[in-house]
Amino acid sequence: MIASKSNHKISNMDYKKLAELLFPEIDKTPEHYEKVYPERNLPDGAKVTRLGPSPTGFIHLGNLYGAFAGERLAHLSSGIFYLRIEDTDHKREVEGAIPSLIEALDYFGIRFDEGAGADGDKGDYGPYKQSERAEIYQCYAKSLVEQGAAYPCFCTEEELDEIRQEQEKVKANPGYYGKWAKHRDLSFDEIKEKKEAGMEYVIRLRSSGNPEKYFTITDGIRGELSMPENEMDVVILKKTGIPTYHFAHVVDDHLMRTTHVVRGEEWLSSLPIHFELFNVLGFKLPVYCHTTVLMKMDGETKRKLSKRKDPELSLDYYKRQGYIPEAVSEYILTILNSNFEEWRFANPEADICEFEFSTEKMSNSGTLFDLDKLNDVSKETLSRMSAACIYDYLADWAELTDEKKYKVISDKKEMLLKVLDIDRTGAKPRKDLAYCCQIFEFIKYFFDEYFVIEDELPEQVGTDVAKEILQEYMMSYQHSDNQEEWFGKIREMGSRMGYAAKPKDYKKNPEEYKGHVGHVSTVIRIALTGRSNSPDIWEIQQILGQNKVFERIEKYSDALK
RNA sequence: GUCUCCUUGGUCAAGUGGUCAAGACGGCACCCUCUCACGGUGCAAUCAGGGGUUCGACUCCCCUAGGAGAUACCA
Numbered sequence: 001m002i003a004s005k006s007n008h009k010i011s012n013m014d015y016k017k018l019a020e021l022l023f024p025e026i027d028k029t030p031e032h033y034e035k036v037y038p039e040r041n042l043p044d045g046a047k048v049t050r051l052g053p054s055p056t057g058f059i060h061l062g063n064l065y066g067a068f069a070g071e072r073l074a075h076l077s078s079g080i081f082y083l084r085i086e087d088t089d090h091k092r093e094v095e096g097a098i099p100s101l102i103e104a105l106d107y108f109g110i111r112f113d114e115g116a117g118a119d120g121d122k123g124d125y126g127p128y129k130q131s132e133r134a135e136i137y138q139c140y141a142k143s144l145v146e147q148g149a150a151y152p153c154f155c156t157e158e159e160l161d162e163i164r165q166e167q168e169k170v171k172a173n174p175g176y177y178g179k180w181a182k183h184r185d186l187s188f189d190e191i192k193e194k195k196e197a198g199m200e201y202v203i204r205l206r207s208s209g210n211p212e213k214y215f216t217i218t219d220g221i222r223g224e225l226s227m228p229e230n231e232m233d234v235v236i237l238k239k240t241g242i243p244t245y246h247f248a249h250v251v252d253d254h255l256m257r258t259t260h261v262v263r264g265e266e267w268l269s270s271l272p273i274h275f276e277l278f279n280v281l282g283f284k285l286p287v288y289c290h291t292t293v294l295m296k297m298d299g300e301t302k303r304k305l306s307k308r309k310d311p312e313l314s315l316d317y318y319k320r321q322g323y324i325p326e327a328v329s330e331y332i333l334t335i336l337n338s339n340f341e342e343w344r345f346a347n348p349e350a351d352i353c354e355f356e357f358s359t360e361k362m363s364n365s366g367t368l369f370d371l372d373k374l375n376d377v378s379k380e381t382l383s384r385m386s387a388a389c390i391y392d393y394l395a396d397w398a399e400l401t402d403e404k405k406y407k408v409i410s411d412k413k414e415m416l417l418k419v420l421d422i423d424r425t426g427a428k429p430r431k432d433l434a435y436c437c438q439i440f441e442f443i444k445y446f447f448d449e450y451f452v453i454e455d456e457l458p459e460q461v462g463t464d465v466a467k468e469i470l471q472e473y474m475m476s477y478q479h480s481d482n483q484e485e486w487f488g489k490i491r492e493m494g495s496r497m498g499y500a501a502k503p504k505d506y507k508k509n510p511e512e513y514k515g516h517v518g519h520v521s522t523v524i525r526i527a528l529t530g531r532s533n534s535p536d537i538w539e540i541q542q543i544l545g546q547n548k549v550f551e552r553i554e555k556y557s558d559a560l561k
Numbered sequence: 562g563u564c565u566c567c568u569u570g571g572u573c574a575a576g577u578g579g580u581c582a583a584g585a586c587g588g589c590a591c592c593c594u595c596u597c598a599c600g601g602u603g604c605a606a607u608c609a610g611g612g613g614u615u616c617g618a619c620u621c622c623c624c625u626a627g628g629a630g631a632u633a634c635c636a
Contacts, residue, residue: 054636089635157634173563174632202634211564227565238634245636269565269631292567293629334585338574341585363574365567365629373573373586383599428599458596487595494595503595521595533597 014188015148021192022152022203023142026135030143030281033136037125037255046079048259050115051105052249054086055097059104060314061332061369062264062294067110068332069291070262072357074113079259083115084252085129088242104315108325125256130248137243140251140281141203141236149208149280150236152201153183154194177207177231184233203237209276217275220260220289220359230272246273254283260359262289289359295368313369322397322436326352326385327378334377335370337361348384379431387420390433394420397436405440408447418543419443422535430535445529446543453556455532458522460515463560465497466523470557473524479546483538487521494520527556 040048049070053063074081083102087093099118105111114123121128144150155163159182167174184206186194195201209229216226236247243251253261268290278285296313318328329352333340338361347354382390391413398406409416420443423430433439444450457466476489491501498514500506506516522532528540528549541549 086636092635235634266630335573368572370572376586430598432598518595525596
């Protein structure tokens, strides 16, 4: 069908012979696989998407970003989201990458309908590991050879190097194509001879593209794209018989009936290759959705996130920091779809799944990862979450990271449930809980094991006065006082000692007072929490209990010299 | 080098020929307030540069610059 214009030394008749010579053991035909993997029977508009990670390391935020897009697209349309492991490069494979990947994604709520799993494949379109699909790729490669659209290439690395050097010398584009493709027009006998001599070879596409000609394609995210046709005789099967990414992508996404290919923008420039491959194989083109890469600030410039350089952005890091998965999802969605924040504002209680995610609303310039924003989104998210729910995450996190913390957290569950709820009910809930690590720091003074005096007395209060305040406070303390009664006493005590009952009065006439109630209450606050800033003291006292209140006040008072 | 994509405040961004160029994060100031947080009000801050097209350009075209990616028997 593409039978080329180049002057092959092989007649059309011989392509079949060549295919047999190259793939004697392949007895299946593309028609066979078409039957085995029929069109999916899904409702109209259902999208089939996939995540195709290579098990070469540990997954980071950038991967989650792409995974999220695919997952949303599929599940919002009653489609299928599956996991395909792209392990065609054994050299780079990292032990244990797959289970850890599945686990990490699961933690962030990304579940697959089918595909590779920790306990084997699920679904009718498998196997879902490319390393187990060799026969299939070879079958399609064979059919390409039969058509004259692919051929064996026996070039060694050295020969390829020579070609490259020659190209550099004459300033030609590097690559294996056109007249540079040494083995493009080998005769059947030459091929047979080399093969029988035991020479290793790869299978290359016999490209019929013309880079002078452009084709257009509509990207789901970027809209209309115009690109030159591919002219490279790219390798489709390596000498091991394993396909390259390009070939595996085309065969798999066709056979697995993927409708939308969501992948990083680093693939954009290979689109011409994929376009030609789809055409030459007679497959229907999926909708491509090229996402932007997640960037990070590196000194003065933006840079793509990298697994090697940015371990602090690995998903595992977030888990260890104790970021709540729902919060991370919220964050990802806010950078994924520009109208998400608006939607969330209008629907504060809605489940994230109700948001109508769309590829058109995806940004197409590099997004910088912003920790401040993540934290803000996280606080917002946690403010809508129940204390019990946060407690569970906190306990899980501690169990994972720190035995001692886990012990105090599980021992004091009842207390913590109250602590986590301080000031969080009502119209204006506190928003100071962001992630477990930070939460623990924030509330640790409730545990004697972690309680320390961190802050100094305010300058308006001398040591003697502080002692006096604490003594008087203990004398008048009634645990059963309500918030108003309790604070009234502090005001009164402060006034008696020369502190303004209202901070405003003090600000107006600072010379008339030693300070204001705020300074008085700070002394008590430090005694009880170790810090000059904390949520409402009355609430803290109610949770701590009368005995603990006295104990801490006394201890602090004694410590003041 | 060649090819492709991208370019609105410090960051994320809305915007598709006529807007005083939204909003969010962060920053600052003030208000509320016993501290912190929350909440409220306000301020500073953006169309990379240059040419066109047009009555009119952030928006369309071209050039330049910058950034990212590809140019592998890696994905």
